[in-house]
Amino acid sequence: MPRRTMLAAPIALALLAACERPPANPWPPEVVDNFMRGCRDRTADAQCRCALERLQQRFTLEEFSRMERELAGGTVPKPLADAVSGCAEG
Numbered sequence: 001m002p003r004r005t006m007l008a009a010p011i012a013l014a015l016l017a018a019c020e021r022p023p024a025n026p027w028p029p030e031v032v033d034n035f036m037r038g039c040r041d042r043t044a045d046a047q048c049r050c051a052l053e054r055l056q057q058r059f060t061l062e063e064f065s066r067m068e069r070e071l072a073g074g075t076v077p078k079p080l081a082d083a084v085s086g087c088a089e090g
Helices: 003-019 029-040 045-058 061-072 078-084
Strands: none
Touching: 029 045, 045 078, 061 078
């Protein structure tokens, strides 16, 4: 195996691991599952995963729960909308 190939594999794995950082605010699995199920009813899986990742990086479960109650009342909280903006684009 050429030396260049031997070096490329560990570098690629390190970059991949860096991209998949754990959420700053991990939510319980049942909350994640409920979010993904509800989101997939309205949009593509990739957009839902993007939104989930961004939300868990930015909001604690308590903060998200408060915004979820606002959503149920018909209001989209600006911090929530800002957090997921761009997910629909790519």
